[in-house]
Amino acid sequence: MSEAAMPLWEVFIRARNGLSHKHAGSIHATDAEMALHAARDVYTRRGEGQSIWVVRSSDIVASDPVDKDMMFEPTASKIYRHPTFYEIPDDVGNM
Amino acid sequence: MSGTCEPMMTSNQTLFSYVLRLADDHLILSQRLGEWCGEAPTLEEDLALANIALDLIGQARALYAYAGQVEGKGRDEDQLAFMRYERDYQNLLITEQPNGDFAHTIVRQFFISAYMDPFWRRMEGSKDDMLAAIAAKASKEVTYHLRHTSEWVIRLGDGTRESHERMVEALDDLMMFTGELFEMDAVAQEMLQSGVGVDASDLKAEWQHTVQTILQEATLELPKAGHMQTGGRMGRHSEHLGHILSELQYMQRSFPGLTW
Numbered sequence: 001m002s003e004a005a006m007p008l009w010e011v012f013i014r015a016r017n018g019l020s021h022k023h024a025g026s027i028h029a030t031d032a033e034m035a036l037h038a039a040r041d042v043y044t045r046r047g048e049g050q051s052i053w054v055v056r057s058s059d060i061v062a063s064d065p066v067d068k069d070m071m072f073e074p075t076a077s078k079i080y081r082h083p084t085f086y087e088i089p090d091d092v093g094n095m
Numbered sequence: 096m097s098g099t100c101e102p103m104m105t106s107n108q109t110l111f112s113y114v115l116r117l118a119d120d121h122l123i124l125s126q127r128l129g130e131w132c133g134e135a136p137t138l139e140e141d142l143a144l145a146n147i148a149l150d151l152i153g154q155a156r157a158l159y160a161y162a163g164q165v166e167g168k169g170r171d172e173d174q175l176a177f178m179r180y181e182r183d184y185q186n187l188l189i190t191e192q193p194n195g196d197f198a199h200t201i202v203r204q205f206f207i208s209a210y211m212d213p214f215w216r217r218m219e220g221s222k223d224d225m226l227a228a229i230a231a232k233a234s235k236e237v238t239y240h241l242r243h244t245s246e247w248v249i250r251l252g253d254g255t256r257e258s259h260e261r262m263v264e265a266l267d268d269l270m271m272f273t274g275e276l277f278e279m280d281a282v283a284q285e286m287l288q289s290g291v292g293v294d295a296s297d298l299k300a301e302w303q304h305t306v307q308t309i310l311q312e313a314t315l316e317l318p319k320a321g322h323m324q325t326g327g328r329m330g331r332h333s334e335h336l337g338h339i340l341s342e343l344q345y346m347q348r349s350f351p352g353l354t355w
Contacts, residue, residue, distance in 0.1 A: 006137065027139050030250055037243050038139035041146050 006030055010060060011039040012053040018094050021053050029054075106289065111165045112185070113286045114226070115175065116328060118158035119186035122176055123336070124207065125151035126343050127194060136197055143243060147204065150236040157229045177347035181337050182330040189272035191327075191336045198251055198261035202269050205244035209305040210276045211237045213298050222290035245309045252313025259314070266310075267318050274323025276302070282328075 006028040012021035024043040029035035035054040044052070063071055075081070128148035135141035159172035189207060194200045215237055218230035251258040277299045279287070286292025303317070310317055326332065346353060 028137060029139065033246055034250070037143065037246065041143040042139055045142070045146065 008057040009035040009039070009054045010057050011035075011043055012055070013039075013043055013049045014051040014053075015048055016050060016094075021051065024048075026057060027054075106285070107165060107167075109282050109285045110223070110291065111162055112282050113292055114158050114162040114165060116185035116282075118155050118162055118175070119184050120190050121151045121155035121158065122343075123184070123186045123339060124190040124204075125149075125155060126339055127190065127192075128200070128204070130194055131200065140197075144200070147240050147243070150233075150240070154229065154233045154236070157232075161225050161229070173347065177344045178351075181332060181340055184332065184336060184340070185328050185330060186332075186336075187272070187275050188324050188327040188333055189269065189275065191333060191339055192269065192272060193335060195265065195268070196261055198258070198265040199268065201244055201247045201251065202262065202265040204240060205248050205309070206269060206273055206276075206306070208237055208241040208244055209309075210298060210302050212241045212305075213301045214293055214295070217293045217298075221292070226291065241305070248309050248315070249313045252310065252315040262313070262315055266315060270318040270320065271322060271324050273302075274320065275325045275327060278325065278328065280328055 008026055009029055010026050011024045013024045014021045024039070027035060027038040027042055029038045032054065036052055039052045039054050040049070043049070125148045128144050128151065131141065131144045132148075133141065135144055155176070156172050159175045163170045163172060163175055187207075189203060192199075192203060194203075212234070215230045215234035219227055219234060221227045221230065248262070252262045253259070277296045279294065279296050283292055283295060287294050307317055324333075
């Protein structure tokens, strides 16, 4: 089937309560409902899923790799932003 | 089933027969869907059909294992699934119909799912604990099968002119196999009366409602019910079952007892 009839969708899966949705991959589907089905059938076959998000790939706004230095380089020298100086109590669970 | 004429069935034999035919429905349909593996129109649908096939094989395994236990002759699920002859299989004729094009596969699955969905829900109330437990698991699975095939019916029916025409053809070809779904023979009657089985004839109105609602949305119509094919429950099959079995049984016939 043509790309127009079966556009690309990005799939995000939340594995457990308390975790965030993570990008799992992409699928082709005719529309949102079928995209959910395809995502379920392709990416949650082994009990990975509690919740699925799908979004049209064309709707995702991405940063330009050319801007990499401007976007990300300045944070490299700011070690104090990392929470590595704290001990996380076990009770906190997933961070 | 030995094939010999038995004047009176004991209740256990009836239960065995009832569970076995349900198992056969699921095994044969699963084998048919499995033929799509690697051949489906898209990768996504390849997995979707395989997932449905795996749900069905899981249901078939549970049913065969239980049938073997009820029979009490030491036959396990493999022996029941692989080591019987064509006339011993009691599956519904619709389950053995060829995949055809994608429209035929979807309509076949849609017809059966719209039937099995209320069937399993009612079976959850069976007096037979094992059947009730199998039903509880299966009904969640088949609800998804119904949802998935319904969405495809809508998109293919209300899609392009070609997809619409193919759906019309598939509905015409498969309609004659739907009468058998609602038949109640002596085995089914006895199981119903003992509180174990489901009244299949009573599912017809719900099936028609489900099917017609979706078809309407799909700009399709359910063909008029004409002559209905029957015979699967008595081991009288279409020419297709033998070919399915030759492929399905090949490994166990060549290497009896093989495990892997």
